Amino acid sequence: MGSIAGMTADQIVLIKATVPVLVEHGNTITTVFYRNMLEAHPELNTVFNTPNQVNGHQPRALAGALYAYASHIDDLGALSSAVELICNKHASLYIKPDDYKIVGKYLLEAMGEVLGAALTPEIHDAWGAAYWQLADIMIGREKQLYEQSEGWTDWRDFKIADKIKESDEITSFYLAPVDGKPLPGFQPGQYISVQTYVPALKYTQARQYSLSDKPRSDYYRISVKKEAGIDSADPAVSAHPGYISNVLHDTLNKGDTLQVSHPYGDFFLSTTEAEPAHPVVLISAGVGLTPLTSILNTLTSKAPSARKLHFVHGARTSGARAFSEHIASLTKKYPNLNATFFTTHPSEGEKEGVDYHHVGRVNLDKVKQEDLFLDDAKTEYYICGPEKFMTDMESSLKGQGVSSDRIKMELFGTGGVPH
Ligand SMILES: Cc1cc2nc3c(=O)[nH]c(=O)nc-3n(C[C@H](O)[C@H](O)[C@H](O)COP(=O)(O)OP(=O)(O)OC[C@H]3O[C@@H](n4cnc5c(N)ncnc54)[C@H](O)[C@@H]3O)c2cc1C
Ligand code: HEM
Structure with a gap:
């Protein structure tokens, strides 16, 4: 050796x-x-x-x-x-x-x-x-x-330019730099870190949030789920409502300032160029739709493309699902884009085929097989959601013959996705 x-x-x-x-x-x-x-x-x-x-x-x-x-x-x-x-x-x-x-x-x-x-x-x-x-x-x-960060090498002050509720539990924040200088681009799928003071801890904390829209030079958009806190039966575990997501939802408003990092991350769309390019399937659960919405918005921001796209998403209820109307309107505009929505708990009066496509958790066997583009050996699959959800999707795709280099996953936590 x-x-x-x-x-x-x-x-x-x-x-x-x-x-x-x-x-x-x-x-x-x-x-x-x-x-x-x-x-x-x-x-x-x-x-x-x-x-x-x-x-x-x-x-x-x-x-x-x-x-x-x-x-x-x-x-x-x-x-x-x-x-x-x-x-x-x-x-x-x-x-x-x-x-x-x-x-x-x-x-x-x-x-x-x-x-x-x-x-x-x-x-x-x-x-x-x-x-x-x-x-x-x-x-x-x-x-x-x-x-590579064009001189942006430390926390930068941003103002909340807008705060828009997207669902029962997800709210978007439009973040504009206080210095007013144009923002650098990013690869759709990447995240920023956001730092702000947490009164309950008496110090600042930072969290990562995927950028949820296509790149623009005037603001970054993030979409944040309010984490209510784990409901633990164990008295030794002092469950608390999520520190930063609750400060963002309940305390910070339009006009308030927080600190933001340059965009980073190793999960992003492999290419936005080459037309027509290989099909892309975006598979998410819950708030995991944010980086995939950035990818979707980027891919559909150009003139009608020949690229085949499919957005598969699961949420507990239709009310918890963000961007429903936005995605539905994109499917009308782009003939090559389809969406399949799963809902675990449909509300009374909601109808299959109208408010959602399938009841239950995301199950790729229920998705029209031709919409998964399994016959194209170049199709790429981007997955984001809870760890178990992602590993389930990964094994389902691998079982259908998809090679692991075409499956990309983003974990909203620490330690990476176990393989
Ligand atoms: C790359 C990346 C991208 C992300 N993108 C997004 C995004 O687009 N949108 C989004 O909403 N989130 C995203 N996240 C998650 C986000 O960074 C935060 O983790 C999330 O907002 C929760 O932060 P918090 O401070 O509110 O909760 P924290 O205070 O960090 O708590 C986290 C969770 O642990 C629970 N908890 C509380 N006490 C305990 C205890 N004693 N033991 C165990 N658990 C406890 C809390 O209730 C909460 O549910 C992303 C994360 C990563 C890494
Ligand atoms: C060789 C040295 C180091 C190793 C091997 C290492 C390893 C890691 C790993 C595996 C993660 C989790 C990444 C993820 O899955 O998101 C991580 C995150 C992190 N590391 Fe390091 N690290 C090192 C040095 C440092 C140093 C010097 C600091 C700063 C004092 C640091 C601060 C952090 C922080 C703040 C996080 C994010 C924590 C979180 O989100 O929970 N690390 N590091």
């Missing part, structure tokens, strides 16, 4: 040998790491997503990334899509090279605290070298992303 820049061959062997340790103790190490780091650096509470610490998603995502890294230490190419996802998220939160010094210090200290004498000086040094090898790759990619 040859040595990788910055690491000796012996160190690489040691890192690979540590994989079982990460499987066993990875979550404990990363939980201890976050606790110690946030105690010593309370200012980082604004950077990290507080509920993702409480519910363990963030420590799990970091442990998963370290495990994948240790497993592929001699084949880093296998990590490129994971690194791309993480670096886009980091860039949208304006993580800086100096932050890696803090994370590296507390990560290695947490390994020592959890593993005790098992963390020999050799293993400690091997992990120090490995951490910086990965950190340098990520810092390098984030530097590129910042350089």
Whole structure:
């Protein structure tokens, strides 16, 4: 085995040998790491997503990334899509090279605290070298992303230019830059991070929101679901209404200011050019329709195209569904666009074929098979919704012979979609 820049061959062997340790103790190490780091650096509470610490998603995502890294230490190419996802998220939160010094210090200290004498000086040094090898790759990619951002390299003040209710639970925010300068474009499917003060926490928090309309130079539109809060029977779990979505829905109004990142994200339409191009099927559940609506609006913003499109969407009720009229009007305008709506709980008086197409959750077997364009080996499938929904859609498509490189998924959470 040859040595990788910055690491000796012996160190690489040691890192690979540590994989079982990460499987066993990875979550404990990363939980201890976050606790110690946030105690010593309370200012980082604004950077990290507080509920993702409480519910363990963030420590799990970091442990998963370290495990994948240790497993592929001699084949880093296998990590490129994971690194791309993480670096886009980091860039949208304006993580800086100096932050890696803090994370590296507390990560290695947490390994020592959890593993005790098992963390020999050799293993400690091997992990120090490995951490910086990965950190340098990520810092390098984030530097590129910042350089491509046309000088927009930190939080920028935006005003809420308009606030429009789209459904019982989803409201759109039209965000215009306070400096009035034209906005850069983005790839339809990408997101921005939005940062604002949370009175319940007494500090700011940031969340990602997919851009829900086609690119424009005067505003960005996001469409946000009001998260009521989990209904937990466990008294140990202090469920609270979602911090940022409730501030957006209940507190912030037209004219108010918040902070916004440059658009980022690794989930986007592969091409908007080439006409006529391969068919595109957009499959979503609930608020997962936002990035797909951006893709749909982009694809239908040009002169009538020969491109075949299908929008499949599921919502609990018709009232919870956003953009119903908009999508219906697009289907009338574009003969090559069809839409299929699923409703889990139709209201009394609603009719199949009028208010929705099918009762129940999204089921691709119920969609007209010719509308899934399965016979075209180039058709692309973009999926967004809850994790289980996406993996179900993915296996249904794979079962119909669709190759995984044509299935793209966006998780509205942390840790990526498990495969
Ligand atoms: C790439 C990306 C794109 C996204 N796009 C959109 C979009 O277009 N529209 C949209 O609405 N959202 C989108 N999201 C989700 C969004 O970023 C937020 O996660 C969402 O708005 C909830 O944030 P919040 O601050 O309101 O809730 P949080 O305060 O972060 O809480 C999250 C959830 O956890 C629950 N919770 C509360 N307490 C606990 C506890 N003790 N243990 C476990 N869980 C608890 C809350 O009730 C809530 O439902 C996207 C996310 C990503 C990563
Ligand atoms: C080599 C070092 C690092 C690794 C391996 C790593 C790994 C990860 C992973 C796997 C995620 C989840 C991505 C997703 O699925 O959305 C993530 C998100 C994040 N990371 Fe890092 N990270 C590193 C360094 C840092 C540093 C230096 C900071 C800043 C102090 C940081 C701050 C964050 C934040 C704020 C998030 C989003 C949290 C959330 O939404 O819950 N990370 N990182």
